[in-house]
Amino acid sequence: MQTIKHTLIGPIRQAVTMTGLPLKGALKDEQLDIISEAGILIKNDRIHQVGNYWDLYPEAQSIGAEMISLKGDFVALPGLVDCHTHICFGGSRAQDYAMRNAGKSYLEIAKSGGGIWDTVSQTRKASLEKLAQLTVLRANRHLKDGITTIEVKSGYGLSVEEELKMLRAIKLANENTIADLIPTCLAAHIPPKDFQGTNKDYLKSIADEVFSILKTEGLSNRIDAFIEETAFTSDDIQSYFQKAKEMEFDITVHADQFRTGGSKVAVDFGSISADHLEASSEKEIQLLAESNTIAVALPGASIGLGVSFTPARKLLDAGVSLAIASDWNPGSAPMGDLLMQASVLGTFEKLSNAEVLAGITFRAAAALGIKNRGTLEFGKLADIILFPTDDYRDITYQQGRLKPTIIIKNGVRI
Secondary structure (H helix, E strand, O other), X not given: OOOOOEEEEEEEEEEEOOOOOOOOOOOOHHHOOEEEEEEEEEEOOEEEEEEEHHHHHHHHHHXXXXXXXXXXXXXXXXXXXXXXXXXOOOOOOHHHHHHHHOOOOXXXXXXXXXXXXXXXXXXXXXXXXXXXXXXHHHHHHHHHOOEEXXXXXXXXXXXXXXXXXXXXXXXXXXXXXXXXXXXEEEEEOOOOOOOOOOHHHHHHHHHHHOHHHHHHHOOOOEEEEEEOOOOEOHHHHHHHHHHHHHOOOEEEEEEOOOOOOHHHHHHHOOOOEEEEOOOOOHHHHHHHHOOOOEEEEOHHHHHHHXXXXXXXXXXXXXXXXXXXXOOOOOOOOOOOOHHHHHHHHHHHHOOOHHHHHHHOOHHHHXXXXXXXXXXXXXXOEOOEEEEOOOOOOHHHHOOOOOOOOEEEEOOEEO
């Protein structure tokens, strides 16, 4: 029989619960539910009550709750969710970064043999155990920044054997970090240079040989593809995504990064999210607004490549659900600082604090199809982060410099 453990945290100057907000569309800061002098009562790994600390204190004492007594001012938020990363990889792409800053474009570097293929070569050389170790190190760095749930893509293997190696490494990493890693199969990242056949032949080999193993080994329930000039076309991907749907995988798409077209594929296949969207026009924004596909902005890629940001303001005003993710990868987004990137996106796209925070909490969780986190309320996973400040607005005001100093994962202070 499971032992019941209660924990009371507080008093908290402000608990920003992120409850009662719509999944789609624009948000105002006045809509935020903020509890002053708050307490959070945890039962095992779940939130049991959120309310006034002094009201909760007598009950917590009567049931023998462990007390996490706070001295000083703190603001509580749900644990952050990064819904798009590539942190399972080998090697470095510092040379790519230097070439871009010297005037070469992302596409020029890719066509000359650099870019993603460089990382593929280095990732293939790494053992499964080494990849798992590197993934754990990066996940733990994210965890220290308050990111308690992290999506992790494959896509640097680009063969049946190597993609499975990556996904098994991600699974092993998940067993060795306190953070929750959500694996995504991105075998359709770019066409492998060493595959003998067409793009469609390659995708068929992945669908035929990998999809069933993903299910039987529990490696991933998410299928992603990069729709772009140097990757796969809308025509290439049709049969691949159709099989994914038939096998009841969630679909997500790298869409409209440099050219449009990917967002239409995402909407046509009912994708859970369309990520990037830097090139999206009014037409694509309207398509997304008329769908349930969540738009995922990746400001880290815009900063890394020196290109325009996702049109976040227009997407929200059109009624789209907007999540924000780091895109942490060795090439276009090597920084991997979600809070800083989200804060900077807010500055350039004129996003409210509510929109930024929603984008890295419950809306990001929705982009992963996860309903048990992202808000501070009864029954949700007790992933809670506390910032040393008396005003939640300092979090974006300091543009990511202010980090949480107390992190609680699954009800346990780590």
